[in-house]
Amino acid sequence: MDSHPGNLYLSPDKSLGIFVPHEFNIAARNIINEVLAGASTAGPGLDRDVLRNLTRIVGQPTAQQDENGPPVVLSRDEALHFEAIMAQFDLRYDLPDRIKRTCPVCDTTTIEDPAHLAQRAKDIQRDHDRNTFINNVAARQLIDSGHTVEGVFRMLLAPKKPSLDLPCHVCGGRQFDRSRTTFCPECHNRRDEFLLLQCPYCEHDFVASVREHIWTTGANALLAFNISYKQSAVINAVRALDRYALDKQIKFLLGHITADTSIFGVARCALIDNRKRDTVLLVTSECICWSSKRFLVLTEDSSLKWEEVADVSSNTLNDVRLALSDGRTITFASFLGDGRALGVGASDRARAFDAQTIRHLITAMGGG
Ligand SMILES: [Zn+2]
């Protein structure tokens, strides 16, 4: 699956901005769709026409093929509505996260802490594993002592895993409906609604309480998008060159990308200094960095700043040999496939990864 850089949204006057990673865009659109489908709201409802319009904007990977946008400039109403949607992520993170358990028979509700439930599930699993083990040992003994039928029967009758649920304390029922709930930080009333805007009891403004975490300056939002755009371009290029590239390899390369870095290209080679090394390389305006696969799960990573490189040469096989300022050399050889020229943030967008490019970079970056 392709990596998408996410979207950049700006306020009407472009002074404020939000960078939203792709996964959050999808989640935001799902929230809007839930609200349009009738999910409950704490506080005055949002305008359905504006929301409908937002679903057409949010969640679509931005069409731009450029790290500089163009961003989505929201109208005033769209900005307010989008802010309310994005606030839900921060609110659910900040506020206590509880589960409301309702018995469908007698309507008794209980509040559960998901963290406690997880611990209880773990305890139950541990007891269950131990009991199963004891049972199997007992069954094995029966089989070994000639009671084969009884032993096999006992194995089949492995202890049942107890239910995670305590029965309803009113009617003893064991089937429940569950939904998420939380509490108002001001009046401490329970809030069962799906969308939290304003507390109906005390008028606590949920959205305003997290507003400063949602918006940043337009310039900062653009920077965040810019980095994400480059990262996505590198991820997609590496995956195109090597479907089985390890996440660790990609992570290492991404660590060399900043807002100021121009990304020239990604390549893959099979040899470094005549040693077999399945390697992905990233060439930026600041450095050349590479990560090799070792023994299926390990990686071997390294990087060189252009200041450290004194000269570059290549042969008829297109091997790239770097001569370092300290006298060492390093040769990348047996390039697999064509390197991907990304040209993100570079003035000359057509540059590929080859000796010529590297020579040009060394000169340009003041190394040689
Ligand atoms: Zn009940």
Ligand SMILES: [Zn+2]
């Ligand atoms: Zn309240």
